[in-house]
Amino acid sequence: MQSLLAVSGLQKVYEGSGRRVEAVRDLTFSVEPGELVCLVGPSGCGKTTLLKCVAGLLAPTGGEVLLEGRRVSGPPPGMAVVFQEYGRSLFPWMRVRDNVELPLKQKSSLSRARRRELVAEALESVGLADAAGAYPWQLSGGMQQRVAIARALAYEPGVLLMDEPFAAVDAQTRADLEDLVRRLWRERGMTILFVTHDIDEAVYLGERVLVLSASPTVVQEQLKIDLPAERDQLHTRVAPRFAELRTHVYEQIQAAKRGSQVSDPAG
Amino acid sequence: MKHLGLRLFFALALPAVLVVGWWLASADSTDVYWPPLRTILTAFPDVWTGERLRDDVLPSVLRLSAGYASAAVAGIAFGTVIGSYRRVRAACEPVLEFLRAVPPPVLVPVIMLFAGIGDTMKIAVIASGCVWPILLNTVEGVRAVDSVMSETARSYGITGVARLRHVVLRSASPQIFAGLRQALSIGIILMVISEMFAASNGLGFTIVQFQRSFAIPDMWTGILLLGLLGVLLSLLFQLVERRALGWYRGLRAASLSRLGSPPGRRSRFRVTDRAQPSSVGPPRARPLETDAPLRLTRRRRSQ
Numbered sequence: 001m002q003s004l005l006a007v008s009g010l011q012k013v014y015e016g017s018g019r020r021v022e023a024v025r026d027l028t029f030s031v032e033p034g035e036l037v038c039l040v041g042p043s044g045c046g047k048t049t050l051l052k053c054v055a056g057l058l059a060p061t062g063g064e065v066l067l068e069g070r071r072v073s074g075p076p077p078g079m080a081v082v083f084q085e086y087g088r089s090l091f092p093w094m095r096v097r098d099n100v101e102l103p104l105k106q107k108s109s110l111s112r113a114r115r116r117e118l119v120a121e122a123l124e125s126v127g128l129a130d131a132a133g134a135y136p137w138q139l140s141g142g143m144q145q146r147v148a149i150a151r152a153l154a155y156e157p158g159v160l161l162m163d164e165p166f167a168a169v170d171a172q173t174r175a176d177l178e179d180l181v182r183r184l185w186r187e188r189g190m191t192i193l194f195v196t197h198d199i200d201e202a203v204y205l206g207e208r209v210l211v212l213s214a215s216p217t218v219v220q221e222q223l224k225i226d227l228p229a230e231r232d233q234l235h236t237r238v239a240p241r242f243a244e245l246r247t248h249v250y251e252q253i254q255a256a257k258r259g260s261q262v263s264d265p266a267g
Numbered sequence: 268m269k270h271l272g273l274r275l276f277f278a279l280a281l282p283a284v285l286v287v288g289w290w291l292a293s294a295d296s297t298d299v300y301w302p303p304l305r306t307i308l309t310a311f312p313d314v315w316t317g318e319r320l321r322d323d324v325l326p327s328v329l330r331l332s333a334g335y336a337s338a339a340v341a342g343i344a345f346g347t348v349i350g351s352y353r354r355v356r357a358a359c360e361p362v363l364e365f366l367r368a369v370p371p372p373v374l375v376p377v378i379m380l381f382a383g384i385g386d387t388m389k390i391a392v393i394a395s396g397c398v399w400p401i402l403l404n405t406v407e408g409v410r411a412v413d414s415v416m417s418e419t420a421r422s423y424g425i426t427g428v429a430r431l432r433h434v435v436l437r438s439a440s441p442q443i444f445a446g447l448r449q450a451l452s453i454g455i456i457l458m459v460i461s462e463m464f465a466a467s468n469g470l471g472f473t474i475v476q477f478q479r480s481f482a483i484p485d486m487w488t489g490i491l492l493l494g495l496l497g498v499l500l501s502l503l504f505q506l507v508e509r510r511a512l513g514w515y516r517g518l519r520a521a522s523l524s525r526l527g528s529p530p531g532r533r534s535r536f537r538v539t540d541r542a543q544p545s546s547v548g549p550p551r552a553r554p555l556e557t558d559a560p561l562r563l564t565r566r567r568r569s570q
Contacts, residue, residue: 057418074421081422088415093437093514102433103423135514137521155423 002069003030004191005054005159009063012049023049025216027063031159036185036192038202040249041212041220042257047195050217051163054193055081068158077107078158080151082165086144090136090151096123097132100151122154123147125187126180142173146180153184162194166201175233178205182231199253203227203246204236211249213256220256223249302484307491310484315492319473324492327470330386331458334393338450342398343443346405347435356406367403371396371453372460384465392461397450404446408439441515444508451504455497470496 010027013020023046031037041047052058054065056075065072067079080103083089090099097119104115123129126146136144145165152160162181166174182205185192196202202209203225211220227241236242290304315324349356349363375392382388412435420426420434436443462471474489 052418055422057421075424077424079422081419083415083419085415088413089419091416091434091437092518093440094433102425102429106424106426106429135517137514137518151423 003066004033004035004068005031005193006066007050007054007063008066010050010053010060010065011062012046012053012058013061022216024053024060026218027212029210029219029222031191031193033191034189036182036190036194036205036207038206038209039193039195039212040197040199040202040209040253041217042214042253043197044215045212045256046215046217047197047212048163050212051081051161051193051195055079055161057081080155080157080160082145082148082152082160082162084164084167086141086148086165086168087136089148090144092135092137094135095132096128096134096136096139096147099136099147100154103151103155118154118156119150122150125153125184126150140173141169142177145169145177149177149180149184153188158191160190160192162192164196165194167197174201179233181205186229199246199249200237203242203249204231204233209245209249211252211256221252223252299481300483302487306484307487311488311491314485314488323468323470323473324496326386326468327458327462328496330389330461330469331393331454333386334390334457335397335450335454337390338394338397338454339401339447341394342401342446342450343405343436346402346443347409347431347439349402350406350409350439351435356410363399363403367399371457375461375464379465389458389461389466389469393454393457396457397454400449400453401443401446404442404449405439408442409435411442412438441512444512448504448508451500452497455493455500459493 007030008028010024011022012024013022015021027050029037039047039050049058053060054072056065056072056079059073067076070076091102094102100119100122101115104110104118110118119132120129123132126149128143128146128150131139131143131147136147139147148165166177169177178201181192181194184190194202194205196205206225209223209225211223212218213220223245225245227236227239227245286304293301293303294305296303349359371392374395375388378388378391378395382391416434416438420430425434458469459471459474462469463475466472470489470493474486474493477483477486477489
């Protein structure tokens with residue numbers, strides 16, 4: 001079976017003012033249709049660089065990204081990105097409704113009525129149907145990030161990329177948003193690539209976790225998360241298996257910082 | 268309602284004091300050049316009759332509108348191009364620095380050579396002075412478009428005209444409006460100056476005529492009228508700005524309250540344009556001040 005998203009031998013080197021920084025050395029992984037994959041790594045390990053290369057926002061120095069078999073050379077139409085900085089990603093001069101609708105207007109195949117429908121559905125499924133007429137800055141941080149998620153949903157992307165989307169919201173909102181992502185993923189059968197520096201979040205959300213090494217980045221380990229599909233903040237997080245997995249990922253990341261490897265977790 | 272009354276009181280108190288002061292100070296004046304305010308105000312309705320409004324004030328306002336509008340269109344258009352491309356900016360910067368340093372009134376004789384002494388000349392003079400603050404502020408505004416917003420737009424395929432219209436110009440609009448506001452006062456000044464050269468009607472022309480024929484109270488009424496015109500235009504401008512930049516005021520107020528300033532103490536002096544946490548709103552460059560390239564010293568009148 002062909003992977004939906006295939007990253008092979010990806011390398012990114014920043015060059016400037018006489019300094020050569022190799023942010024990403026050699027990354028190879030793939031995402032199957034309908035998967036929820038979390039990328040986790042120590043801070044400063046080039047996660048954002050990687051995601052921008054995948055999104056077609058940055059040109060890689062070496063290697064390639066394939067989306068549905070086609071090489072990504074610019075932002076592909078079938079991809080949506082949810083950024084960490086929701087306050088800078090939503091357009092403050094537009095109401096919530098218009099923020100969600102603007103990307104759809106670029107798809108000429110969509111009728112006005114269909115656009116309206118998609119916007120309403122997307123806002124409904126993130127629980128913001130009432131906020132359609134508000135401006136983003138009238139909403140709390142968590143709500144703003146929901147708007148950004150709704151915008152991505154309405155776009156109906158083949159792959160949804162999320163770049164540390166909950167790093168700037170408080171802990172409780174964060175838990176809610178994690179559950180929202182899990183729910184949307186299960187309801188809509190979406191394919192999500194979720195980047196985070198939070199180990200618990202990666203294990204809680206993902207079906208598969210890719211542990212990245214410190215910069216220059218390679219894939220340190222691929223880990224299947226064999227937790228039940230039905231997860232909730234209360235029970236999943238205290239399950240023994242959850243603890244094992246998170247401990248393992250934690251050790252891997254510590255090892256990644258030192259540059260060594262830990263053996264597979266029993267199970 | 269009470270709030271509105273209070274605001275009105277604050278807005279009108281100082282003008283009232285000044286008028287009363289002028290009235291009292293000039294009441295017994297016998298100086299020809301300093302007529303009592305009473306005399307000036309009595310002359311006002313006699314001078315600014317319907318005919319004068321049509322033959323002098325209207326042409327002035329029309330020239331101002333035409334010059335201002337063409338400056339706005341040209342300034343925003345070129346500013347957007349210059350602001351969007353680093354190379355173009357590098358090539359244009361020295362020339363812009365030179366051109367904006369040339370005081371526009373100096374251009375009047377030059378423009379007269381090319382555009383004659385008609386309305387075209389006056390509109391060109393107004394436009395050539397107004398365009399700089401608009402252009403430079405647009406350049407800054409377009410340059411300062413937030414990188415995350417740009418990437419968001421790119422990743423959703425918002426490019427070309429849609430990007431310009433929905434992202435770039437909207438994001439630059441606070442700065443563009445700052446430029447437009449500066450240009451408005453420059454425009455009024457240039458309207459008057461251009462009419463002092465080789466004109467046969469207009470506000471500037473009329474005021475100079477009164478001065479030359481020693482109709483001093485009439486001259487003063489002209490100056491009062493110019494002031495009133497300025498106030499009126501600035502009110503109109505504020506109205507438009509309030510509509511176009513409502514989101515910006517809201518955004519700044521929201522950023523401020525999120526930064527923890529106690530409610531009710533949101534003094535405008537605490538509004539910082541820079542260095543706000545990335546999650547609360549786009550960082551903005553301060554509107555650019557142009558060193559208003561205007562020399563308003565008295566100059567010898569040709570004629």
